[in-house]
Amino acid sequence: MELLDIFITLGFWGALVRMATPLIFGTLGELICERAGVLNLGIEGIMTMGAMVAWMWVYQGGDLWTAVLVAAACGALFGLLHAVFSVYLGLSQHVTGIGITLLAASLSYFVFRMLLPDVTTPPKIEPFKPFAIPGLSEIPYIGEVLFTQSPLTYLAFILVPIVGYGLYRTPLGLAVRMVGENPMAVEAQGIDVHRLRTCAVMLGSAFMAVGGAFLTISVFDAFYIGMINGRGWICIALVIFASWRPGKALAGALLFAAFEALQIRVQQASSAVIPYQFFLMMPYILSILAMIVMSRRAAYPKALLVPFRKGER
Amino acid sequence: MRLEPRAHVPFWLNITAPLGAVVLAFAFCALLILWAGAPIIPAYTALVKGAFGSTFALTETLTRAAPLIFTGLAAAVAFRAKLWNIGGEGQLYAGALAATYFGTGLVTLPPYLMIPLLFLVGAVAGGLLLLVPVILKLKLRVDEVVTTLLLNFVVLLFANYLLFGPWKDPLAMGWPQAAPIIDEGVLSPLVPRMRLHQGFIWAIAFAVFAWAFIRFTKWGFQIRAVGYNPEAAAFAGMPIGATVLRTALLSGGLAGMAGVCELAGLKGYLTLDISPGFGYTGIAVAMLAGLHPLGVIASAIFIAAIYNGADAMSRAMSISNYLADVLTATALLLVLASVLFVRFRPRLR
Known part of the structure; x- marks a missing residue:
């Protein structure tokens, strides 16, 4: 009975969309990196950096959208650092x-x-x-859930088809996917493998940083120590869950956000029976379960974790 | 720039390259100190004094090094076999939980049995915790990096539940802490009136054990072989699965003992802040040591010195002690790169 009540409240669905936003940014970012053959375990730190930089920018009197750009630039900078070590020097990506x-x-x-x-x-x-989108937000129920959200949430949802189109329908996207599968073939086409991978890691890292920024300048209004709290690691699990496809990544992020939104509400309803810590464990345990479920079908990009050195086979 | 393999690695390069990397890390953090508006030389002097300047400072540094030796060994042993165990933090808490369960009155033995028992149960708990992701890796090819990382959060929340719930000590004035370890299980101090305890000796002993194990035993040889080239190891008839499982038990066990060391040596009772990220710092310790178990002792003392020194520096001149974390992370990355330049010679085209 109580569970049903939760599903018919609009607050639940609105929270779901909101909580999915940082996961969408992070998962898309990690997906781009891994599609180019680079596992980016820097995600947790890059999200923290994005969260701090964006918050600090606004706190010092900066504009909100500039803060997003600054966070993205910082993320890209750390992506570049990652690429210098993992791509150019070919050091252990882990x-x-x-x-x-x-x-x-x-x-x-x-x-x-x-x-x-x-x-x-x-x-x-x-x-x-x-931001209530004029017209669309008037639609009963759906308008309140989908079209009365933070502008960054719209950005996240728009980025999913853009990344999908970019990866599957453009020559650049083809090159990125190929460099994650067979870098030598990319080299044979006269494309600089290192440069391409570096650009992919920088773009992906910028996405991650914006995901972090969403938390501070759209949800919590404040920055505090340890606020990313494993969201980055969950994104890495989500990429595997999504089989490295942007559309499935969106579905995965929404599913996880649903559990997170549900968890908070069930926790309030049943705090006497089940301690709240077990609800807080759910996202992490679900991530592990998701990886187990998908493990049989996981088709890793062939060159993931393999550094490319010219003239070496 | 092109990298070409060195045919002959001069001996001095093995030592100067990582040292140079550490110096560079200090230089980078000097920029941060400047940005914070403090003079560099006095700041670093305060850091060195805070780490080694007195008997108190020195013993505090060694006290902090003890758990880092354990977590550093845990990472070093696992990374040797290319088993990416990033779950040292969770295994540390698992060890501390097990030691609390057995050490707060369930069993009472004389100290010479009680202390080994606590280390044993801690090691078993840590090892079993790592066994879960490793079995998933072997049977289902689930990536162990993410699973070990995620388990850290699960274990910490479980400890949180126990400390706010069934294990909460009613005598602790409402603080979330468990009952104290019984006297028989407490690691006695090494220096009178200082906090340095027996756990440091245990840590050194296990570093020597881990070195001898990897260097001289058949199982240790298999760990190294699987790390260098699993295909070749399998071709030579080595049991890959069994070797990885043994590595996991050893690595998780060492991380679990770090929890016992802190619990029975320093705090005396379980709290939620028993580890300020020792599990993660252990990775830096292991990399700085070049994954060599005996080198772990030196690099753990070095990193413990950075943390204790940075605490003293932040008290003296209002520089945040997060500088220690920045310094450790920078050193980790630069040492990682320096190892490359030992193996390869950079050539400008």
Whole structure:
């Protein structure tokens, strides 16, 4: 009975769409990197960096949309750093990624603490307001859920078909997919493998940073330590769950957001019976289960994790 | 720029290259100190003094190094076999949970049995926790990096549940902490009036054990072989699955013992802040040591010194102690790159 009540409230569906947004950005970003053959474990740190930079930009008096751009640029910068190590130098993508996560997260916390040394409660900013799309938002039920959201949420949903089109219908997308499957074939076409992979990692990292920025300048209004809380790792699991396809990534992100939105509401309804910590575990356990379910069909990009060195086979 | 393999690696390069990388990491953080508006030389002097400047500072550094030796060994052993165990943090808490379960009154033995028992149950808990993702990897080819990372959050939430629920010590004035470890299980101090405890000796002993195990035993040889070239190892008739499982038990066990070390040596009772990310820092420790178990001792002391020194520096001149994390992460990346330049010679075209 109570479960049914949750599903018919509009608040639940609105929260679902909102919570899916950072997952969509992060999953698309990771997907682009992995399609080009680079596992980007820097995602957790890059999302933290995006969250901090965007928040700080607005806090210092900057404009919200410029903050998104600045976060994306910072993300791309860390993507470049990742690419220098993992693509140009061909070092272990696992260790590089962990290193980038540690570096980006600790730099974010350091800069945050240095710029705001004496605050105990994180100060708030004026975040993105929900933007009601004229006309569409008037549709009963659907309008409130889908068309009265933060502008960044619209951006996330629009990016899914754009990334899909880019990957499957453009020569550049073909090259990106090919460099993740068979870099030597790309080389034979006269395309610079290293440059292509670097661009893909930078673009993907920019997406991740915007996902982080969404949390601070659209949802929580504040930045605090440890706020990404494993969302980046969940995105990596979602990429596998989505079989490296943007459309399925959207479906996966929505499914996960549904569990997250449901979890909060069930938790309130049944806190006496089941301790809340078990609800908080759900996204992580579900991510593991999703990977187990998809494991038989997981078709990893063939050159994922394999560095490319010219003239070496 | 082109990289060509060196036919002969000069011995001195093996040492100077990582050292140079560490110096570069310090230089990068000097820029951050400048940006924070503090003078560089006094800041780094405060850091060194805070790490080694007195008996107290030195023992504190070694105290902090003990769990880092364990987690560093856990990462080093696993990475040797190309098993990407990033779940050291979760395994550490699993070890601490098991030691709390057995060490708070369930069993009472004389200390010479009680302490080994606590390390044993901690190691078993950590090892079993890592076994789950590793079996998934072997049977279903589920990527262990993501599963071990995600399990960290699950274990921490489970500990959170126990400490706010059934295990909460009613005598703790409402703080979320478990009952204290019984006296028989407490690791005794090594230096009078200081916090440095027996756990440091245990850590050194296990580093030597891990080195000997990998260097001299058949199983250790198989771990290295599987890491270098699994196809060749399989072709030579080595049991790949069994080797990876053994590596997992060893690696998870070492990380679990880090939890026991902190619990029975330093805190005395389980809290949620028993580890400030020792599991993740262990990866940096292992990489700085070049995945060599004996090198882990030195690099753990070095990184512990950075953390304790940065704490002292931040007290002295208002620079956030997150600088220690930045320094460690920078050193990790630069040392990773420096190893490449030992093996390859960069040639400008």
